[in-house]
Amino acid sequence: MSTERALTYENLVSTAQAAPAGTQAFQSTLVPLLKNWRTPLGAFHAQVLGNALDAVDLQTAALVFMQITADALNLATTAEHVDMAFIAVTRISREVDLAQLAGCPEVMLRLAQALERVGRETQGHVRVCEALVEMVGRINTQMAATRGQPTKAKGKSASRAESLAANSNQGVRLTPLHTECLKQCVLARRRELHQRVMRDVVQVRLDAFGDLTAQSRARAFMEYHLYAGMVCVGLDDLELAQQMWHLVFALPARHASMIQVIAYKRLLIVGLAANGQKARLPSFFAGSHARVLDSNMMGYIALADTFANKSMAAAVAKIQDLQAVLEKDENWGLVGRTMHLLPRHFIRRVGSTYSSVRIAQLMAITGFSAHPLARRDDPYGALVQYIQDMRDPSVTVEQEAGVAAKDAVVRFLDAQATMAAPAEGAAQIQNEQQWAALLERKVKQVDELHEHLSKLDRHLALTKEY
Numbered sequence: 001m002s003t004e005r006a007l008t009y010e011n012l013v014s015t016a017q018a019a020p021a022g023t024q025a026f027q028s029t030l031v032p033l034l035k036n037w038r039t040p041l042g043a044f045h046a047q048v049l050g051n052a053l054d055a056v057d058l059q060t061a062a063l064v065f066m067q068i069t070a071d072a073l074n075l076a077t078t079a080e081h082v083d084m085a086f087i088a089v090t091r092i093s094r095e096v097d098l099a100q101l102a103g104c105p106e107v108m109l110r111l112a113q114a115l116e117r118v119g120r121e122t123q124g125h126v127r128v129c130e131a132l133v134e135m136v137g138r139i140n141t142q143m144a145a146t147r148g149q150p151t152k153a154k155g156k157s158a159s160r161a162e163s164l165a166a167n168s169n170q171g172v173r174l175t176p177l178h179t180e181c182l183k184q185c186v187l188a189r190r191r192e193l194h195q196r197v198m199r200d201v202v203q204v205r206l207d208a209f210g211d212l213t214a215q216s217r218a219r220a221f222m223e224y225h226l227y228a229g230m231v232c233v234g235l236d237d238l239e240l241a242q243q244m245w246h247l248v249f250a251l252p253a254r255h256a257s258m259i260q261v262i263a264y265k266r267l268l269i270v271g272l273a274a275n276g277q278k279a280r281l282p283s284f285f286a287g288s289h290a291r292v293l294d295s296n297m298m299g300y301i302a303l304a305d306t307f308a309n310k311s312m313a314a315a316v317a318k319i320q321d322l323q324a325v326l327e328k329d330e331n332w333g334l335v336g337r338t339m340h341l342l343p344r345h346f347i348r349r350v351g352s353t354y355s356s357v358r359i360a361q362l363m364a365i366t367g368f369s370a371h372p373l374a375r376r377d378d379p380y381g382a383l384v385q386y387i388q389d390m391r392d393p394s395v396t397v398e399q400e401a402g403v404a405a406k407d408a409v410v411r412f413l414d415a416q417a418t419m420a421a422p423a424e425g426a427a428q429i430q431n432e433q434q435w436a437a438l439l440e441r442k443v444k445q446v447d448e449l450h451e452h453l454s455k456l457d458r459h460l461a462l463t464k465e466y
Helices: 003-018 024-035 046-055 062-075 079-095 105-122 125-144 156-167 176-188 191-202 217-234 238-249 258-275 287-294 300-309 312-321 323-328 332-351 359-366 379-390 432-461
Strands: 356-358 395-398 409-412
Touching (some): 003 024, 003 046, 024 062, 046 062, 046 079, 062 079, 079 125, 105 125, 105 176, 125 176, 176 191, 176 217, 217 238, 238 258, 258 287, 258 300, 258 332, 312 323, 312 332, 323 332, 332 395, 356 359, 359 379
Antiparallel strands (some): 356 409, 395 409
């Protein structure tokens, strides 16, 4: 290792020591150095990287410590190298100080990209996500502590500053680490990790774009909600997933985005799974952009429209025809979830016309025999089992002892009469007061979402970038 390369890290460390955060030197010397930083090492050098990290005080030079850690992760080629770099990652997740990060968010982006590389090349998505969720949780806690602090603006600018306070540099803002945390969670495919990320990241309300996004703020916002929706799907919260994907379309733009194309495809699939209906784009989304999205759906809209003809056989056939496209788009697993929920929507539709039918009639009306769950040796028994697994109090099966499955009777009760609880798993509703309380909670959730979008709209209206 040449002395020149070793001194490059020494110079970076000495600059950090001479320009602590909050000083003029920090902005004039250290930040430009970090923005233009390129690692001087051509390969992983444990001694050089270790000495550089040991010389940096994480409490006063968090950005420099992050940058050297990102270099170590990018240069790591063996499991031993990764383990050494993760010692520094663990320190960051436990000790990082938010106050310094806004000076150069590009460093956070580089760390996120380096962690993404390690997760991809080592298949260590669980390890990377665990480190990121701890890091993001700590940052969120620090950002939340700044929420609602008074502004220093005076005179006419005071009212504007106050209106932007929730969407400026206070409260919880997006960082590149947030988005990468969600991405790694989706790739990890661990339910317990999904639950932790849901609690510590997704369900933490965002107050602003803020000053911590290194790339396009619109892109960061869309990517974050795209992956947040996938985390929700992993926990079977399809309603929240749809809400997250609707936010992908919330920002004004001159052109439709490929991220929006991906989100719309998944929104269509999950809409079929959750409601048995074609999902609609938000009414505030520009019509010209919506037409661009429709032209890029590659059969997804046709699949959604197939549900309207009340033919399960046609819907199953359409899914099979689109298998290659769905696999290419990495949506085949999502469609598998839709396929499993598909029969229940056709069964419930029958209830809008009939009060009771025999299983043989229901089989003929719904076309359940075309579904993969219909066993060839006993399709009627499979349909009976499916209805029982639905656990829907408005759809019941009556089968007396000794009666063949095809002769069992399916009864459809008025959904409102049963006062069944929604799919969230709440207890069954027994009276109108409980039903009214449920509706009131739903209205409150809609009002909260409307308020959040209104604040976002006001912020965008006063932001020169948009």
